[in-house]
Amino acid sequence: MELELAAVRKAYGDVVALDGVSLRAEANETVAVVGPSGCGKSTLLELVCGLTAPDAGEVRASRAALMPQRDGLLPWLSALDNAGLALRAAGRSRAEARAAAHEHFAAFGLDGFERARPSELSGGMRQRVAFLRTLLAGRPVLCLDEPFGALDALTRGRMQRWLADALAAEPRTVLLVTHDVEEAILLADRIVLLSPRPGRVVETLEVGLARPRARTDLAVVELRERALAALGEPAVPLRERA
């Protein structure tokens, strides 16, 4: 067991972010947390990363690396230095961090952009740099907070396939926070659906579909409808939603 939350409650003043949330992830599993904006998803990741403590309940997790919303790249660092930030934070030298990061640059499709600042990178490249930084933290658990939320639909689809491949090549335990049900189905082994604030677990869905998955697979479409229904979405005929 890499990760387990048991009846976790967290409030900020009068605002209850999470109320009685339980979830777990085995080693190398991807668990997606889906819910509307403001349901305490980011708080969940902060709890797992040890940035904040629960008011009640228990958080047991191996050491986790956080990939914050909007990539969190530092604008003054090159792509290479951003990717190696975790190593610098751990006290390694600049040269060591750069060497370790550069080993992955070709595989991440970042070759030739080592010296580029974040402002010179496309949205997809920024996410890949941020993911590499998260990976290089060398922790068994990865906490990804809406990793593709800021991307256009086309790039998002490409990055979702890319992340699935990257995790197949280098398995980790992943806690993926997203508001996109489809993204959760494409990437996760298990989906935890949260209600609007205060965040409570509405339902936990086992995905159990073979990979790679396509958004047009019948099983994916069915699961999406089930998840949306559980989240209280009005039942809209498929063709109208597309």
Place this chain on the structure above:
Amino acid sequence: MAAAIVVLVGLAGWEALVRTGAVDALLLPAPTHIAEALWTDRAILAEDLAVTGGEVVLGLLAAVALGAALGVGMHLSAPVRRALRPLVIGSQAVPVPVIAPLFILVLGFGLAPKVLMVALVCFFPVTINLYDGLRDVDPDARKLLRSLDASAWRLLRLLEAPSALPATFTGIKIAAAVAVIGAVFAEWAGSDRGLGHTLLIANGQLETARAFAATFLLFALAVALYGLFSLLERRVVDWTPRTASSGGP
């Protein structure tokens, strides 16, 4: 361009005002008289400019060093912050003409009291802008570094210090613009050279054209220093939105 037009129109109006006799030339010399004084007294004024310029540059460097030490110290340590903040703020309430003679009395007639005076006038904007800059870090980036278990020192080195650089440069530019005031007051309190000294003597002798020539050089010195630090800022802080907006796809 617009600034040049404003200056030219202003100078022309000023010249006309004096030439038509609306203002006594002894009180307000015409721009051409000042230019003439700049030329005829160029040997002595150049020497004064070098003296005052040296005081201002050394004082600014001292202010940046002191400001950096105070800003970082106040940021890292709550006891330091509690102990020094009232003093730092209070130091700006002390009138410069009051404190300048004290400096001369204690430190003598040489360079030291002038440098100290400039540093006293200049360290405040550097300190406060740096201190605020270190605190105003993107909370998400701070969270990220904390999740990576960065020590306080590495947090400063990797995140807070670079993030505070733009604000610090703003503080340094403000300091550069007001630095000459400190040097002039220090020279007035006790000196036998420098633009402030010449200004005082020329005023006493009703050599208003020379006094204005010295003032013009002080003005030019402040503008040049400001420009120099702006240039340095553009070289050091090269990641600001200016470059981001022209960035990639």
